[in-house]
Amino acid sequence: MPDDFERMWSDLAPIGRSAQSGGYFRQPFTAPENELRAWFLEQCAARSLRVESDAFGNLVGWWDVGAGPAVLTGSHLDSVLDGGAYDGPLGVVSSLAAVDVLRSRGVVPARPIGVSVFVEEEGSRFGLACLGSRLATGTTSWEAARELRDRDGVAFGDVVEGGSSSLLASVGTYVELHVEQGRNLVDRGAAVGVASEIWPHGRYRFDFGGVADHAGTTRMEDRADPMLTYAFTALGANKQARLAGQRATFGRVEVTPNGTNAVPSHVTAWLDARCATESSLSSLVDGITTQATDRASRDGTSLEVTAESVSPAVVFDPVLAARVAADHEDGDWPIIPTQAGHDAGILSAAGVPSAMLFVRNPTGVSHSPAEHAELPDCLVGVSALADTLERLAQ
Template identity: 65%
Template sequence: MTFEQMWTDLSPVGRSSTSGGYFRQPWESAELELRAWFREAAKARDLEIEEDPFGNLVAWWGFEARSARTSTTGKSVLTGSHLDSVLDGGAYDGPLGVVSAFAAVDVMRERGVVPTRPLGVAAFVEEEGSRFGRACLGSRLAVGAASWDDARELTDRDGVRLGDVIEGGTSTILEGVDTYVELHVEQGRALIDHDTAVGVASGIWPHGRWRYDVAGRADHAGTTRMEDRADPMLTFAMTALAANKQARLSGQRATFGRIDVRPNGTNAVPSHVTAWLDARAESSPALATLTAAIERQASERAERDGTQVTVTRESISGEVVFDAALRDLIGAGVPVLPTQAGHDAGILQDAGIRSAMLFVRNPSGVSHSPEETAETADCLAGVTALADALTGLVT
């Protein structure tokens, strides 16, 4: 099955008929359909499927791989990405890496490659955090960077607990893995500027998510004078503007992309606003300075508005520097790019599994949006680069 045919098979799954974007949230119908596709793709290649208690999938090639990958004869190599999407997201973020991994296995077999180490194609679950609010949750649980006791209590927007969706437990899916290579669509414009199809990552900016709870007083939108209100929406609005200003002044990133308003009535002053801040910066000190400035301005505004602000850090990931030797091995002659986006590769690198990332050019420069795209010729160049890299690692 060619790359093009696999991509054609996946393209309709979870796609909105109105926006053209994708809704592939973990353990819901579209994502479950993609997981079934993953199993069929593995079966068609006689790859051995392994699934951990959290839903992470690996299809193994070589040596009756399940037993061989933990033996003393050699360490395993992993490639792949994720299948879930953000709400109304693009087609390529995640699935491109999984489809390219299967296509790279096909290329290697056509070349007559006989691996001397087990090679796995991975699909990590809940990478985007779009359902249960924790980015890279599957890979964090797999490496032990997140505990199941905490994760099982996470709830989605409908109040469904993660512990009621999956059984959970302890993962051994990464035992014996010492190298991970992830291919991903570029989520920016650097490869456009370099006029090249493929690049390699140097590292990932530190980033995190903070929940802002702003409490005020519900009141009548018509009869309550402006000066008599304790309106949490005003506090939030000024906080969002402050985040934008602080990020622009420092060259960092700050985004309020999700908000929940209570009671959410057109003719009522709200009583409570909950908003989630996504903040990213070029270093950990820069991230701390940025988020402290935003919180300070929120508190100052709340004092003027007669509201109360509570800030809760929900998750944070430190700076990741990918393995330099591995980066140079797989990325010889291509541009080296930093990335501001989080990835499973960053979680594995932090856990001691040497990791690297290949990027494929996105001619729109847009990601987490229906406008995200990639040209087939560039995708095939990415498959070749990934096959070359994996061949060098398993032979």
């Protein structure tokens, strides 16, 4: 007998959880994520789902019924560093539970249904978000991906076989359920919502160069300190994004030589920028870069900016979104935008009609141990996903 939603969630709760922070460390191809993948395989076996994998580690458990283009659902199991419990796993658990709901209703879909697990969605290990779905859709090449390295210098090509993927060849539609990463549904008083679009966003590496020196003997006016240039840049990015109503975050910094009593010689910082339009994103990043370049010239430091990944806006098929949102017991579900990237955005951009369901997050906090969803809302999400799969698979 397959485990129900509450049992599955209870089984996942301790895996990869930090005793200190309560957050999760489920980076791709590490012991916690491998344990989660083993759990997924067990759950598929309990439901007699045929599991298919590709050369990059992506998985799909197929309910082999009907014929024609398949309906795919699912999400991911990896996390950001010290992340929350719900981002990713909620979609996987809900997808398995939705299959159970359909079977309990006696539904026999006319099209195959698959439950997916995409690898390295967060980009927390190899630096490129949605890496698994990018490779599965062919929007990122294996030649480029194999050279990506984690913080310890391990190449992506050293941990996966690599090659090509036909995992999505039969997929006609993709539906991803996800915890909302914001407060839109809280403010609306709705347990579930449907995505209209994903904001364009990008990750940019800022390399600030300076001159290492002694923290005690070097006069302040004699320094070429890249940390000062970085600090000014981070403050300036915050101000520019606030004034424009957009998003700019420096969340990761590496310092060389990283000594308490030394002026650093180099600072590398990563900017995450997200905007309502692609032109707004370009303007924001250009403005931050211009301000940083001007500051570097005054500090006697250098600056090089590299766009590591830039994702354009994704507008989900409005007809599909309306179909997913319409005619439910409590009326239509709200259709809302999201500022977070998702595998659904990658599949949609690659030409696979895609939709997203969001489950209310009472804290509005994500990528943090405070990320949350109440059990009753999660169960509403399962029912909503089951309703959606039933509609799309007929």
